[in-house]
Amino acid sequence: MSADPALAEPAWLRRLLIALVVVAMGLLVALPLAVVIVESLAQGWQAYVAAIAEAETLAAIRLTLLVAAITVPLNAVFGIAAAWALTRYEFRGKRLLLALIDLPFAISPVVAGLVFVLLFGAQGWFGPWLAERDLQVIFALPGIVLATVFITFPFVARELIPLMAAQGRDEEEAAASLGAGGWTLFWRVTVPNIRWALLYGVLLCNARAMGEFGAVSVVSGHIRGLTNTLPLQVEILHNEFSFAAAFAVASLLTVLALLTLVLKAWLEARHGDALARSGRH
Amino acid sequence: MDIRVESLHKQFSGFAALHGIDLSIRSGELIALLGPSGSGKTTLLRALAGLVPIDGGRILFGERDAATLTLRERRVGFVFQHYALFKHLDVFENVAFGLRSRPRRERPAAAEIAARVDALLRRVQLGGLAGRLPDQLSGGQRQRVALARAMAIDPTVLLLDEPFGALDAKVRVELRRWLRQIHDDTGYTTVFVTHDQEEALELADRVVVLNQGRIEQVGTPDEVYRQPVSSFVFDFIGRGAQIAGQARAGQFLVDGRPVYALRSTIGDGPALLSVRPHHFEIAAPEHGLRGQVRQQRQLAGRITLDVQLEAGAQVVEVDLDALQSGLAPAVGARIGLQPVAGTVFRAAD
Ligand SMILES: Nc1ncnc2c1ncn2[C@@H]1O[C@H](COP(=O)(O)OP(=O)(O)OP(=O)(O)O)[C@@H](O)[C@H]1O
Ligand SMILES: [Mg+2]
Numbered sequence: 052m053s054a055d056p057a058l059a060e061p062a063w064l065r066r067l068l069i070a071l072v073v074v075a076m077g078l079l080v081a082l083p084l085a086v087v088i089v090e091s092l093a094q095g096w097q098a099y100v101a102a103i104a105e106a107e108t109l110a111a112i113r114l115t116l117l118v119a120a121i122t123v124p125l126n127a128v129f130g131i132a133a134a135w136a137l138t139r140y141e142f143r144g145k146r147l148l149l150a151l152i153d154l155p156f157a158i159s160p161v162v163a164g165l166v167f168v169l170l171f172g173a174q175g176w177f178g179p180w181l182a183e184r185d186l187q188v189i190f191a192l193p194g195i196v197l198a199t200v201f202i203t204f205p206f207v208a209r210e211l212i213p214l215m216a217a218q219g220r221d222e223e224e225a226a227a228s229l230g231a232g233g234w235t236l237f238w239r240v241t242v243p244n245i246r247w248a249l250l251y252g253v254l255l256c257n258a259r260a261m262g263e264f265g266a267v268s269v270v271s272g273h274i275r276g277l278t279n280t281l282p283l284q285v286e287i288l289h290n291e292f293s294f295a296a297a298f299a300v301a302s303l304l305t306v307l308a309l310l311t312l313v314l315k316a317w318l319e320a321r322h323g324d325a326l327a328r329s330g331r332h
Numbered sequence: 333m334d335i336r337v338e339s340l341h342k343q344f345s346g347f348a349a350l351h352g353i354d355l356s357i358r359s360g361e362l363i364a365l366l367g368p369s370g371s372g373k374t375t376l377l378r379a380l381a382g383l384v385p386i387d388g389g390r391i392l393f394g395e396r397d398a399a400t401l402t403l404r405e406r407r408v409g410f411v412f413q414h415y416a417l418f419k420h421l422d423v424f425e426n427v428a429f430g431l432r433s434r435p436r437r438e439r440p441a442a443a444e445i446a447a448r449v450d451a452l453l454r455r456v457q458l459g460g461l462a463g464r465l466p467d468q469l470s471g472g473q474r475q476r477v478a479l480a481r482a483m484a485i486d487p488t489v490l491l492l493d494e495p496f497g498a499l500d501a502k503v504r505v506e507l508r509r510w511l512r513q514i515h516d517d518t519g520y521t522t523v524f525v526t527h528d529q530e531e532a533l534e535l536a537d538r539v540v541v542l543n544q545g546r547i548e549q550v551g552t553p554d555e556v557y558r559q560p561v562s563s564f565v566f567d568f569i570g571r572g573a574q575i576a577g578q579a580r581a582g583q584f585l586v587d588g589r590p591v592y593a594l595r596s597t598i599g600d601g602p603a604l605l606s607v608r609p610h611h612f613e614i615a616a617p618e619h620g621l622r623g624q625v626r627q628q629r630q631l632a633g634r635i636t637l638d639v640q641l642e643a644g645a646q647v648v649e650v651d652l653d654a655l656q657s658g659l660a661p662a663v664g665a666r667i668g669l670q671p672v673a674g675t676v677f678r679a680a681d
Contacts, residue, residue: 221412221414221416222416222417222418222419224383224410224412224416225410225412225416225417225418225481226418226429226433227383227403228381228382228383228403228406228408228409228410229429229430229433229481229482229484229485230403230404230407230430230433230434230485231429231430231433232404232433235433239418239429239433240418243418243420244419244420
């Protein structure tokens with residue numbers, strides 16, 4: 052492409068731009084990553100293991116895994132259902148719905164958290180109703196799950212919608228006319244066609260579900276050993292000046308991020324053709 | 333199985349794609365749905381298959397109203413325009429799909445499925461390719477897989493949407509003969525969509541000509557070619573010229589001069605004379621339609637003249653067969669054109 056001399060920038064400009072990007076990436080991405088790893092190991096392996104084996108941290112790990120284990124399957128199902136409805140049916144309000152799917156990306160997570168407090172908190176709309184039945188949503192697991200589900204809803208749906216729209220209904224119609232029932236059709240035709248995009252969406256959804264801070268912070272109440280997820284635990288440790296411990300816990304989230312990146316790159320390289328072409332993040 | 337379509341209507345958000353289609357398809361027939369783009373061919377085919385809901389009228393499969401049948405009960409073998417093969421399944425599994433999708437108690441044993449799929453693949457000449465994935469096949473091969481897949485469910489009717497549309501000319505002609513062969517061997521009632529009149533005329537027992545969601549004419553290839561009921565059908569089926577003039581007292585007049593004796597009765601008034609290119613005879617300039625030869629073209633052993641008529645400066649094509657070619661008038665010559673066969677339609681008012 053750069054063969055066209057009319058479009059080629061002067062060499063010095065090209066080099067300057069590349070240097071700028073390298074420096075920016077180094078300062079903004081690589082350096083913090085290195086800091087996390089170095090700082091977390093600053094007091095040696097034993098301190099690192101001890102920090103993570105601490106009861107409150109272990110509780111935070113368990114809670115984070117639990118929240119992700121509930122949220123990700125839920126959003127996989129919601130995402131498939133939403134993509135199915137939006138690409139397979141014609142109905143009034145479809146465009147509005149398509150626009151609304153991105154709302155969780157557009158809104159500040161803190162606002163999302165506040166909305167749930169407003170709805171389910173003690174003073175909230177459903178507060179009295181919940182209190183009568185002894186159900187606690189806010190400052191408890193249900194609230195954290197709700198907030199996380201809301202925040203991570205778009206990942207799977209956004210990955211599937213362009214793909215399913217591009218694939219059209221042909222194969223499904225073929226299956227139906229060959230006598231396949233809805234269940235067979237879904238598992239033998241639809242799922243194989245969307246599986247890599249689904250996995251991609253699930254991967255991103257999971258990374259965000261484990262890393263979400265803002266919305267969860269509002270609904271969690273920061274009860275030690277009970278409603279603190281990993282990101283909240285990092286903040287607490289940091290606020291208490293336990294920097295080594297904070298970085299140790301943070302390193303777990305960093306490893307998760309790196310793992311996600313590697314898997315994502317593998318999916319893109321190996322199955323790029325089976326992923327949606329638009330809507331890539 | 334006989335299939336009857338009675339005053340079928342289909343709307344797409346206010347736009348009528350089919351209005352009042354009446355058609356009966358006899359068991360074992362090979363029918364072509366022919367029409368220009370957007371005339372409703374695919375929509376009619378999909379309505380027959382039950383893939384789109386209909387808004388009026390009914391479709392009968394034998395004596396049963398298709399509305400009461402599930403897709404599985406209709407047992408329609410549908411071949412999609414772009415094949416719609418299952419990309420992730422190999423050729424064998426694509427063909428086996430319909431059999432495997434049957435409810436457990438009707439599902440054949442694995443060995444029987446294998447035997448039937450193998451027989452079908454041999455029939456469509458794909459015996460050695462059972463293990464290939466669809467994107468490892470050529471267009472013609474995909475088409476044959478799609479056909480085998482549709483035949484695997486022992487369909488009550490085979491519906492094919494532009495089965496040869498995406499193939500190159502030579503493969504088209506081969507596959508078209510071969511489809512006729514398969515049809516004659518299996519006896520399946522078959523409806524296929526095409527916008528290629530040659531394909532329809534060569535292949536079908538009967539041709540259904542569609543235009544803007546209505547049926548213009550149903551008939552054998554010979555009938556629609558020789559006795560088109562409307563100038564649309566004449567124009568769509570094959571080449572030819574439509575010449576404006578007047579019908580009066582059994583004669584067709586152009587600029588007041590009789591050029592053709594009418595064979596059917598048509599009221600006096602403005603009319604169109606439709607003539608195929610090989611139905612003109614070259615005459616002396618004072619006979620028939622007056623014109624001047626503009627161009628001579630040789631095409632596959634046939635000579636075609638472009639003759640510009642005096643009336644309306646219209647250019648008509650005239651085919652001369654090999655015998656006449658020695659007598660072909662030179663470019664620039666003034667000649668008369670005598671129609672020897674033609675159809676006269678009332679001009680649209
Ligand atoms: N899903 C749809 N929504 C709205 N309009 C449609 C839909 N499907 C078809 N139509 C319209 O109905 C008319 C008939 O379409 P159809 O696909 O049956 O035409 P066709 O004869 O198969 O044309 P082609 O030769 O181009 O395939 C067209 O005007 C088309 O725009
Ligand atoms: Mg069509």
